[in-house]
């Protein structure tokens with residue numbers, strides 16, 4: 001009894017302290033997206049569990065696509081005239097989610113305002129967040145390998161999430177991902193899949209994080225591998241799973257719309273983005289909302305009004321040169337391989353200079369180099385790539401990897417930083433420049449882009 005009273009008092013102390021701090025932060029013109037929740041959890045660790053929450057919570061987790069799918073889901077629900085909250089402004093960890101719930105309750109915390117919440121949830125916070133919020137739905141976009149220190153092992157991440165999924169939570173997962181499919185097999189679930197498309201070829205790739213079935217240990221048989229372990233597979237040791245609940249079969253050649261089927265209906269959906277990862281994000285959202293009770297017709301109508309924010313892809317045409325700037329998430333073999341592969345669909349007349357300026361050791365000088373040997377540097381063997389400029393302080397590591405890939409070292413220029421990149425471009429040999437940076441070298445990339453623009457404008461003027 002005494003313990004119960006102490007618990008209630010601690011909750012209210014946490015609640016009102018967080019409320020007062022929110023008010024003070026707002027008066028100071030500061031963001032109140034993290035600190036109030038952090039303080040509340042500090043005062044009362046079960047705060048997230050006890051605070052009043054919306055009836056329908058959709059948690060979104062996975063390696064890639066969390067933010068995009070959470071944003072699409074929120075916009076679609078808004079277009080369906082459903083009041084919804086999400087944690088897009090705060091963090092995707094417990095503190096950000098606690099702050100969001102605090103803002104969604106009435107003054108004394110008894111009632112919630114919005115009855116729907118879309119919560120991007122960091123997969124490494126699953127142990128704290130999932131048991132506390134008990135989401136009605138959990139969307140798992142995919143489980144892929146990420147940076148070495150954060151997530152070098154997909155089986156570990158999958159088992160970590162699986163351990164903390166509440167038993168009544170309904171799971172939406174990617175049928176084409178043999179790792180995600182093993183999570184919470186006894187929970188109710190809804191799956192989505194993309195059939196191999198007519199224009200889609202199976203690529204040679206080094207990366208496969210799931211050779212063996214995580215359920216029975218037998219070797220998986222892939223008949224189509226899209227990237228990493230995502231594709232069409234079967235297991236000799238397990239029973240054939242039931243077909244996916246939602247299937248993207250093809251594209252309408254007239255308008256490029258995606259044709260999506262569930263058990264009873266077929267509907268066309270406007271594309272959001274052009275690549276296959278964009279299609280998976282859209283399909284994941286349709287699957288989640290369909291599972292939550294919305295019809296394909298209503299979802300398609302609401303989704304048709306959603307726009308994606310500008311991508312991490314920037315393309316310019318300056319005079320006779322085309323310049324493409326794109327994010328290349330180093331330390332992630334898949335993201336870097338996909339970035340390199342983006343050059344392989346160019347027309348035969350394109351002659352490319354690839355400038356690579358990552359700075360992944362800037363904040364983590366002790367980071368391992370092994371990720372490079374799972375990355376498809378072989379995609380840089382493309383004969384249209386006439387020159388590769390490595391412009392960063394530890395470029396020799398990349399040079400060794402390029403040599404292992406069989407790339408002619410005559411093509412490669414190493415310079416210690418991004419300052420003199422423009423002078424080193426063989427402008428007479430190329431008509432396209434690809435500029436790859438990671439999140440730590442965005443400023444350098446922008447400077448190189450500005451230098452390139454100035455150089456081209458000057459050349460045209462002369």
Ligand SMILES: [Zn+2]
Nearest residue numbers: 213216235238
């Ligand atoms: Zn199996």
